[in-house]
Amino acid sequence: MAAKRQTKKEDLKARLIVAGTELIREQGLKNLRARDIAERAGSALGGLYTVFDDLDGLILHVNSGTLKRLETALNAAISPSTNIEETFLSLSLAYLRFALAERNLWSALFEHRMPEGVSVPEWHLAEHAFLIGLIATPLSRQMPDASCDEVAIRARTFFAAIHGVLSLSLEGRFIGITTEALEHEITVLAGILARSRS
Amino acid sequence: MAAKRQTKKEDLKARLIVAGTELIREQGLKNLRARDIAERAGSALGGLYTVFDDLDGLILHVNSGTLKRLETALNAAISPSTNIEETFLSLSLAYLRFALAERNLWSALFEHRMPEGVSVPEWHLAEHAFLIGLIATPLSRQMPDASCDEVAIRARTFFAAIHGVLSLSLEGRFIGITTEALEHEITVLAGILARSRS
DNA sequence: CACAAAGATGAACGATGTTCAATATAAAAA
DNA sequence: TTTTTATATTGAACATCGTTCATCTTTGTG
Numbered sequence: 001m002a003a004k005r006q007t008k009k010e011d012l013k014a015r016l017i018v019a020g021t022e023l024i025r026e027q028g029l030k031n032l033r034a035r036d037i038a039e040r041a042g043s044a045l046g047g048l049y050t051v052f053d054d055l056d057g058l059i060l061h062v063n064s065g066t067l068k069r070l071e072t073a074l075n076a077a078i079s080p081s082t083n084i085e086e087t088f089l090s091l092s093l094a095y096l097r098f099a100l101a102e103r104n105l106w107s108a109l110f111e112h113r114m115p116e117g118v119s120v121p122e123w124h125l126a127e128h129a130f131l132i133g134l135i136a137t138p139l140s141r142q143m144p145d146a147s148c149d150e151v152a153i154r155a156r157t158f159f160a161a162i163h164g165v166l167s168l169s170l171e172g173r174f175i176g177i178t179t180e181a182l183e184h185e186i187t188v189l190a191g192i193l194a195r196s197r198s
Numbered sequence: 199m200a201a202k203r204q205t206k207k208e209d210l211k212a213r214l215i216v217a218g219t220e221l222i223r224e225q226g227l228k229n230l231r232a233r234d235i236a237e238r239a240g241s242a243l244g245g246l247y248t249v250f251d252d253l254d255g256l257i258l259h260v261n262s263g264t265l266k267r268l269e270t271a272l273n274a275a276i277s278p279s280t281n282i283e284e285t286f287l288s289l290s291l292a293y294l295r296f297a298l299a300e301r302n303l304w305s306a307l308f309e310h311r312m313p314e315g316v317s318v319p320e321w322h323l324a325e326h327a328f329l330i331g332l333i334a335t336p337l338s339r340q341m342p343d344a345s346c347d348e349v350a351i352r353a354r355t356f357f358a359a360i361h362g363v364l365s366l367s368l369e370g371r372f373i374g375i376t377t378e379a380l381e382h383e384i385t386v387l388a389g390i391l392a393r394s395r396s
Numbered sequence: 397c398a399c400a401a402a403g404a405t406g407a408a409c410g411a412t413g414t415t416c417a418a419t420a421t422a423a424a425a426a
Numbered sequence: 427t428t429t430t431t432a433t434a435t436t437g438a439a440c441a442t443c444g445t446t447c448a449t450c451t452t453t454g455t456g
Contacts (some may be wrong), residue, residue, distance in 0.1 A: 030311055116226070120370070120371065128372050154371075163366065175330075192391065
């Protein structure tokens with residue numbers, strides 16, 4: 001039973017991530033406390049630091065899980081053979097629904113900042129790629145003369161546009177609008193982008 | 199000389215805001231410390247709390263100043279009689295230049311969150327209105343059948359779209375792109391939005 | 397069972413935002 | 427001017443946070 005220690009450590013890691021996820025979901029990233037996480041995970045305070053370098057490390061893993069669930073949600077929203085406008089609309093509305101349903105976890109994806117000088121690790125940056133891919137696939141049919149990189153950059157731009165609308169709304173800055181109005185604006189913007197010829 | 203106390207308090211307030219602005223500019227909102235602000239403003243730590251309720255109050259005033267400078271920069275970028283596409287493009291690029299030149303202060307505008315349950319005060323929400331107005335004016339000519347509210351909401355959507363592209367880039371999340379590519383994407387998106395018919 | 401190695405623990409540390417009794421200063425009164 | 431009162435300024439003290447590490451427990455081995 002030489003693997004027991006390894007197993008226990010992985011159990012602890014999993015429990016810590018679950019606890020962190022629940023706490024962010026319930027109270028938001030800003031109210032996340034190391035002591036609360038440890039308590040909910042049933043470990044001592046120090047246990048957290050035997051698994052992760054610091055709180056940021058745990059938050060990255062929580063965000064990683066959130067991204068995976070977002071990927072599942074978005075993949076379920078599209079059917080491969082429909083046209084671009086339909087696809088953009090479905091993706092945008094699925095993104096809206098996910099953000100509304102998991103507000104705090106979704107916010108944590110973008111609110112979290114690494115400490116001064118430290119940059120987001122490569123493995124976590126790569127996890128965002130599917131978002132670009134989801135948009136790039138239908139978009140490439142609309143940009144037949146563009147290179148792969150150009151399509152990827154444009155896909156990123158389109159995602160950022162939709163994301164910006166959602167983000168600014170849910171942040172509660174500016175004048176708030178109703179969910180119906182937000183859904184309408186997202187629909188309109190998705191249409192504009194899908195029909196656009198740069 | 200019954201006004202001397204009032205004057206001194208206003209002096210202190212101004213010095214604190216200047217100190218906060220400089221510190222955010224140099225080190226970012228995340229590294230802002232009450233002790234550093236007080237020291238740079240030449241007051242005791244407690245002095246900060248005789249002027250503002252808490253650090254959030256000071257940050258709101260710093261953001262207020264940043265918004266005023268942004269307003270000046272954007273107003274200088276547009277000439278009233280040019281067409282919509284030209285106006286959107288000028289505004290977008292001026293916004294890009296402002297964000298690049300004042301990265302940390304610009305980030306603070308959107309990174310800052312009020313504590314649990316407290317919402318941004320009305321006077322500060324109202325300060326964002328000019329951004330909507332700047333876009334709504336040319337946009338209303340393109341949406342002749344729409345109500346004022348509808349135009350304002352659409353203006354907000356268009357601003358959010360451009361802002362999202364900038365935001366996602368400067369956050370360093372996703373794959374980073376060069377400043378030239380960013381400028382190009384902003385240009386393309388501004389054109390798409392200006393020519394859009396919903 | 398005894399012993400070594402690794403893991404878990406939580407008191408302690410330094411840093412932070414905020415408060416408030418004590419002090420210093422300005423305004424008013426004598 | 428001198429005294430008295432009201433206000434403003436101060437910074438030590440407090441509560442809370444992330445993080446560390448000496449200590450204790452548990453696990454694996456001969």
